[in-house]
Amino acid sequence: MSIDVRELRANPVRACRYDARCAPGYRVLRALPPPDCYPVAEAQGPVRTAVVIDVETMGLGIDDPIIDLAIQRIAFDARGVIVRVGQPRQWFEDPGTPIPAEITRLTGITDADVAGKRIDADAAASLITSTTLAIAHNASFDAPRVERRLPAVAGHAWACSCNEVPWPDLGFDGRKLGHLLIQQGMFHQGHRAAADVWATINLLGSVMPDGETALCKLLRQAEQASVRIEATNAPYEAKDGLKARGYRWNGDKRTWWIELVATEQQAELDWLREACSCHQPAVEAVTWRQRHRR
Known part of the structure; x- marks a missing residue:
């Protein structure tokens, strides 16, 4: 033509x-299909389940209350292919104080939306704990806040579709949910918990250039054991080198830390000793049951 x-x-x-x-x-972008039109595949091999979770809160602090919680169950096979999608569950919760104007502008959630509402904690916790793992796009934000609101799910396995999928290596620019969707030819109405959950599910089901799904790559990374290394008592002068190497600052413990696969531990300890004069770093084994909590 x-x-x-x-x-x-x-x-x-x-x-x-x-x-x-x-x-x-x-470039033509497609709106995400409704959940009852998701093109699920026939399972090959064992089937496991997960929940995809998103929260909207009153602010960025760990103590800022959740005002919107969405959870949707998926089933996936040995290939990391989604074979079933459950119905979305969503709850508003009244924080007891007015929602800041900036949060309303970002999410569209108003005081009227949440007035008198409560999360069904038993139903939400039961849905989460009935699965193998929980997935969020930026799990280090969602996981500690969900566990704070729902103590019964503490210690559940979590995976992060933002940081545990090698998006740059797969040819993607950036890691933001909406931007990743656009690069896959899709768009959604974001910044509401249920919409972001559905967007994450569609992103996880996307097939990458090598034929694997994004979910397959996420599971491969998230299931690995890793180590968290804290540069305990590293001199102040080492901060720029630590930051450049990928260390993050923990304000509560006042130390720099990094998480690596276990096979990289010795090389990292050698680097800390030689480059930073850090001779007694703290090392902690980490699985997806501890990861993303701090």
């Missing part, structure tokens, strides 16, 4: 009627 690109520029709405491949310089 021959298309006059000048005409499409003058009439962008008409451009959407054409396949993107027919009009160089244009």
